[in-house]
Amino acid sequence: MGRGRLPRATFGMSDAVAIRLTVNGARVERLVAPRLNLVDFLRDELGLTGTHWSCEHGACGACTVLIDGALARGCLVFAIQLDGANVETIEGLTESGALAEVQAAFHARNAVQCGFCSAGMLLAADALLRRNPEPSREQIRAALSGNYCRCTGYHAIVDAVADAARERARRKP
Amino acid sequence: MTAPLAAVDRPASYIGKSVPRPNAKRLLAGRGQYVDDLRLPRLAHVAFLRCPHAHARLKSLDIAAATRAPGVVRVVTAQDLAGRYTPWVGVLTHFKGLKSPPQHPLVHDRATWQGEPVAAVVAESRALAEDAVALIEIVWEELPPLTDMAAALAPGAVPLHAELGDNLCFGRAIDAGAVDEAFAKADCVVEESYSFARHTGVCLEPRSILADFDPADGRLTVHCSSQAPHMMKEIFARHFHLPETAVRVICGDVGGSFGIKIHVYPDDMATVAIALLLGRPVKFVADRLESFVSDIHAREHRIAARMALAKDGTIAALAIDDVTGVGPYSTYPRTSAVEGNQVVGLTGAWYRCRNYRANLRVAFQTKPPTTQYRAVGHPIATSVTEALVDRAAAALGLDPVELRRRNLIPDDAYPWTTASGLKFEKLSHQAALEKLLTLMDYDGLRREQAELRRRNIHRGIGIACFVELTNPGPAFYGVGGAPISAQDGCTLRLDPGGTVTCATGVTEQGQGTETMVAQIVASALGLAMDKIRVVTGDTERAPYGGGTWASRGCGIGGEAALQGALALKANILDLAGAMLQAEPAALDLAGGWVVDRAGNRRIGLDEVGRAAYFRGDTLPPGVQPELVATRHYMPRQYPFAFTNGAQASYLELDVETGFIQLLQHWVVEDCGRVVNPLLVEEQIRGGVVQGIGGALFEECIYDQRGQLLNGTLADYLVPMAGEMPDIVVAHIETPTAESMLGAKGAGEAGTGGAPAAVMNAVNDALAPFKVRVTAQPISPWRVLAALGKG
Structure with missing residues (x-):
C-alpha cells in the first residue's frame, strides 16, 4: 500500500x-x-x-x-x-548501564515477552523514574501509556518498574 | 495444589518454579534478531500495489513508468508468476461442505478486498519501491461490494464467486437432545442477540519475510516471522514445486503472533515467488496500514441465542444461531471454518445441559479474510453463554453465581461428553469458581457495590466460567489434509563439557518456550538450567513439529522434551554404568554428576562426555556411546485437551460519558501442571488484556463500500497500560493423565474468558437502568445508546 x-x-x-x-x-x-x-x-x-x-x-x-x-x-x-x-x-x-536496574527488574518479573516493545518501554520507564523516583502503580501505568505492549498484560511491567524504583532507592548513597 | 511428578520430582527440580527467561536478556538489551534486522548482500526490497476497492475488476495495468523508476529491479504482476506456483485452496476434507476458490499471490483480473495485493515492485530500498508503486497506472472497474453478512446470505444475493453458486462458505448444524420439548416445557426462557466486531491481532512486529533463493544450488531459504516453520517449509515446497530438501525456513525472534503469523498470505507467497524469479534475497515487511488491510481479521459474528430454564435454575436447553463473515476466501491451510465451528462446539459446553441446538452459517464478504486468532471462537462462545446465564439469573431472581453453581459440570462427573460432542478428560469448574469467589471476595464486592449505588456510583461485577481447547491432535487439521503436524519432537545431545543442546519443534514468540523446555530438560537430567541450550525455529536444526499455536507448546513440546530427556538420561547412565562397572539402574543424575543410590558422586557428566567423544579408547570393548536422543509426542486418547477456569471483572461505569474504568480482574485457571508460574501468569494476563481489547476497544470499522476507516494505531484502539487493571491470577492443577508432564496449555484462556466477564460486569453496572449492552466492543457510544443518551 x-x-x-x-x-x-x-x-x-x-x-x-x-x-x-x-x-x-x-x-x-x-x-x-x-x-x-x-x-x-x-x-x-x-x-x-x-x-x-x-x-x-x-x-x-x-x-x-x-x-x-x-x-x-x-x-x-x-x-x-x-x-x-x-x-x-x-x-x-544498555552499554552505559543507564538502564541496568530497569532491565534486571523486567527480566526478573517476566515483563517482556516478544521483546518488540521492550526498548521503548525500558526508556519510558527509566524516564519516569528519573523524574519521579517513587511512582505509584497508577503513575507508572499513566507514564507507560504511550508504549503499547501486545503480549504481556502490563501487570508484570508495572511490577518491574516498581521494583526498579525500589532498587534505585536502595542503591542511592 | 501441585501434584508430584515422579520423573523430575527431585530437590533441584525446576518444575513449578518461577524461573525468569534466559533468552529475554537479549531482547531487553535491544539485541533481538527479527526478520527486518537481517542484512544480506544484494538484498532487494518489495513493496506492493494493493487494490483500493473492496471489489473491482482490473481493466488495465501499466507498469512502464514504474519499471523505469530509480532503483527499481523489477515490477512483478500476476502474469510474471503464472505457472510458477500452484494456487492454494482453503478447504479441508473433514469440514463437510466447506468451499473456497483457488487463491493467488497477485490479483489476476478481479480483486475482492481493499488491500489485496495486485503488483509488486522490487527495488534497492523500500522507499524506492514505494516511489515506483505510485507510478503504476491502473484502471479499475468497481464492482458491488458485499460487506454485510446477512445480505451475502440472503436469498438471491449475487455470489461473490460465481463458480461456488452462493455465498455460504461453510455451515454446520448441531441438534442434540430434545430442544423444542425443553423450550416448550420451560419455566423461563431468556433470549438475546449479540454482535462481535471484526478485530485483528496487531502484532507490534508486522508480518515480515525475507526469501533468499540461490539458483546455483537450487535452495530456498526463508526467514519469516512465523509460528510454524515446518508447516511453511512444506507449503513453500508444495506450492513452488521444490523438493523438500531445497527449502529451509528459519524463524528467529518473532515480535508477537497470536495466530496472525500462522496463515498463508498472498504477499508472503508473492515475495517467495519473486526470490525464485530473481535468484536473490528479497524482503517484504508489512507497514502498519498494510497490516490492517492484509493481516487476517477475526471474530465478526452475529448471534441470536435462547436459553430455557426450570424454576430452580437448571438450564434445560440452549440454542444459538451464528452468522459469521470470513471475507472472500477461506484462509489456507487452516481454513476459516474453525472459528465458527469452535463457537457452535463450545457454547454452553461447561454446563450440564443436554439439549443444545446450534446453527452456523459462514458468509463470504469483500473484506479481508478472517480466521484463527488467539482463542479461536472462545470469546464468542463464552460471552454468549455467560451473558445468557446472567440474564437467566436476573429473570429467576437468583444470584448469577448461584445459577452457575447449579449448572456447572460437577468436578466428580468426568469423563464428560458435551451435548456438542466434545470430550472432557477432567476439569475443575466447581473448584475454580469457588476459588475465584474467595480470591475476589465476592460477597464483600457485592456489599461495596450496593453501598456505592446509593451514592450514584455504578460499579459492575461480572463472572465468566469457561473452557479452553488446547493441544489439538491430528483430528484437528491433519485428518482433513493440512500439512500441519500435531506431534512434536525434541532432540537432545550431551556435549563433551557435560552440557546439553536441545532442539525442539515448538517455537518461541515470547511465551517462554525455550525456558519451559530448559526447565523440563534440566530437571530430568539433574542439571542446572544454564547447562542447557535450547534451539528453536529452524527446519534444518529442529525435529519435525507443528510449532506453537493452540496453546500446545508446553502440553506437547514440553512432553516431548521430558521424554527426550529421560531417553538421553538412560543413554548416559548406560555409558556411565559401563565406565564405572555399575548397574545403570543403580545410578542417577544429580547436580551435573552421575550419582549412586545414596547420592554419592561417581563421575561428572563432563567426564562422561569427554570419554565418549575424545577418549573412546578408554571405554570397555563393545561400548558405543549414544549421547543423542530424540523423542516425539502426540496426544492420542483425546482429539484435543481442555483447560478450564473462571474469571471476574470489577469495573465502574460513568453513565454520563459511557466510559468504563476497569478496577480489577481475577482469573483462576486450571492449565494442568504449571511448569513456570511466572510465565503462565503473564501469559494469562496478556490473554486477558487482548480479550479486554476485543470487549471494549478493538474494531476494524468498515463503511458500506468496504473501506476500512481506522487503519492506524492512532484510530484503532488497543489496550494501554493506563486503562488496564491489575490482574490477579491463581491456579488449580488438574494434570492430564495422558502425558507424564500433565501440562495442558495456558496461552488462550485469558482471551477466551475476559470479554464475557467484562460484558457481564458492564451489564451488572447497567442493571439499575434496566438496559443491556450486547455488542462488542462496548465503546462509550454503545453504552450511551443503551442508556438512551446516544
Whole structure:
C-alpha cells in the first residue's frame, strides 16, 4: 500500500544534506536524504536495529529513543532535524548501564515477552523514574501509556518498574 | 495444589518454579534478531500495489513508468508468476461442505478486498519501491461490494464467486437432545442477540519475510516471522514445486503472533515467488496500514441465542444461531471454518445441559479474510453463554453465581461428553469458581457495590466460567489434509563439557518456550538450567513439529522434551554404568554428576562426555556411546485437551460519558501442571488484556463500500497500560493423565474468558437502568445508546 508509510531510506543523493550528531556517545557524520527518517537512519545507516518500526504514527512507542535526553518518537523525526543533537538508543543505554536496574527488574518479573516493545518501554520507564523516583502503580501505568505492549498484560511491567524504583532507592548513597 | 511428578520430582527440580527467561536478556538489551534486522548482500526490497476497492475488476495495468523508476529491479504482476506456483485452496476434507476458490499471490483480473495485493515492485530500498508503486497506472472497474453478512446470505444475493453458486462458505448444524420439548416445557426462557466486531491481532512486529533463493544450488531459504516453520517449509515446497530438501525456513525472534503469523498470505507467497524469479534475497515487511488491510481479521459474528430454564435454575436447553463473515476466501491451510465451528462446539459446553441446538452459517464478504486468532471462537462462545446465564439469573431472581453453581459440570462427573460432542478428560469448574469467589471476595464486592449505588456510583461485577481447547491432535487439521503436524519432537545431545543442546519443534514468540523446555530438560537430567541450550525455529536444526499455536507448546513440546530427556538420561547412565562397572539402574543424575543410590558422586557428566567423544579408547570393548536422543509426542486418547477456569471483572461505569474504568480482574485457571508460574501468569494476563481489547476497544470499522476507516494505531484502539487493571491470577492443577508432564496449555484462556466477564460486569453496572449492552466492543457510544443518551 505504501502511502501510509512515512518516507524511508535514501533517495536522490544529490539532495543529500550533511549532518553531524552524537549517537550513543560517538560522533557520527553522514550525508542523508531529507526524507530519511530517524528510525531508518539508526537501523540502516548505523546498524542499530534495537529501535523498531511498528505503528509508524507516533502512537505505539516501539521506536522510542532519547534526543538530547528527552523521550522522543523516532518515527516522527527526520534525520536531518538532528544536526548537532545527542541521540541515545537502547544499545547505548544498555552499554552505559543507564538502564541496568530497569532491565534486571523486567527480566526478573517476566515483563517482556516478544521483546518488540521492550526498548521503548525500558526508556519510558527509566524516564519516569528519573523524574519521579517513587511512582505509584497508577503513575507508572499513566507514564507507560504511550508504549503499547501486545503480549504481556502490563501487570508484570508495572511490577518491574516498581521494583526498579525500589532498587534505585536502595542503591542511592 | 501441585501434584508430584515422579520423573523430575527431585530437590533441584525446576518444575513449578518461577524461573525468569534466559533468552529475554537479549531482547531487553535491544539485541533481538527479527526478520527486518537481517542484512544480506544484494538484498532487494518489495513493496506492493494493493487494490483500493473492496471489489473491482482490473481493466488495465501499466507498469512502464514504474519499471523505469530509480532503483527499481523489477515490477512483478500476476502474469510474471503464472505457472510458477500452484494456487492454494482453503478447504479441508473433514469440514463437510466447506468451499473456497483457488487463491493467488497477485490479483489476476478481479480483486475482492481493499488491500489485496495486485503488483509488486522490487527495488534497492523500500522507499524506492514505494516511489515506483505510485507510478503504476491502473484502471479499475468497481464492482458491488458485499460487506454485510446477512445480505451475502440472503436469498438471491449475487455470489461473490460465481463458480461456488452462493455465498455460504461453510455451515454446520448441531441438534442434540430434545430442544423444542425443553423450550416448550420451560419455566423461563431468556433470549438475546449479540454482535462481535471484526478485530485483528496487531502484532507490534508486522508480518515480515525475507526469501533468499540461490539458483546455483537450487535452495530456498526463508526467514519469516512465523509460528510454524515446518508447516511453511512444506507449503513453500508444495506450492513452488521444490523438493523438500531445497527449502529451509528459519524463524528467529518473532515480535508477537497470536495466530496472525500462522496463515498463508498472498504477499508472503508473492515475495517467495519473486526470490525464485530473481535468484536473490528479497524482503517484504508489512507497514502498519498494510497490516490492517492484509493481516487476517477475526471474530465478526452475529448471534441470536435462547436459553430455557426450570424454576430452580437448571438450564434445560440452549440454542444459538451464528452468522459469521470470513471475507472472500477461506484462509489456507487452516481454513476459516474453525472459528465458527469452535463457537457452535463450545457454547454452553461447561454446563450440564443436554439439549443444545446450534446453527452456523459462514458468509463470504469483500473484506479481508478472517480466521484463527488467539482463542479461536472462545470469546464468542463464552460471552454468549455467560451473558445468557446472567440474564437467566436476573429473570429467576437468583444470584448469577448461584445459577452457575447449579449448572456447572460437577468436578466428580468426568469423563464428560458435551451435548456438542466434545470430550472432557477432567476439569475443575466447581473448584475454580469457588476459588475465584474467595480470591475476589465476592460477597464483600457485592456489599461495596450496593453501598456505592446509593451514592450514584455504578460499579459492575461480572463472572465468566469457561473452557479452553488446547493441544489439538491430528483430528484437528491433519485428518482433513493440512500439512500441519500435531506431534512434536525434541532432540537432545550431551556435549563433551557435560552440557546439553536441545532442539525442539515448538517455537518461541515470547511465551517462554525455550525456558519451559530448559526447565523440563534440566530437571530430568539433574542439571542446572544454564547447562542447557535450547534451539528453536529452524527446519534444518529442529525435529519435525507443528510449532506453537493452540496453546500446545508446553502440553506437547514440553512432553516431548521430558521424554527426550529421560531417553538421553538412560543413554548416559548406560555409558556411565559401563565406565564405572555399575548397574545403570543403580545410578542417577544429580547436580551435573552421575550419582549412586545414596547420592554419592561417581563421575561428572563432563567426564562422561569427554570419554565418549575424545577418549573412546578408554571405554570397555563393545561400548558405543549414544549421547543423542530424540523423542516425539502426540496426544492420542483425546482429539484435543481442555483447560478450564473462571474469571471476574470489577469495573465502574460513568453513565454520563459511557466510559468504563476497569478496577480489577481475577482469573483462576486450571492449565494442568504449571511448569513456570511466572510465565503462565503473564501469559494469562496478556490473554486477558487482548480479550479486554476485543470487549471494549478493538474494531476494524468498515463503511458500506468496504473501506476500512481506522487503519492506524492512532484510530484503532488497543489496550494501554493506563486503562488496564491489575490482574490477579491463581491456579488449580488438574494434570492430564495422558502425558507424564500433565501440562495442558495456558496461552488462550485469558482471551477466551475476559470479554464475557467484562460484558457481564458492564451489564451488572447497567442493571439499575434496566438496559443491556450486547455488542462488542462496548465503546462509550454503545453504552450511551443503551442508556438512551446516544
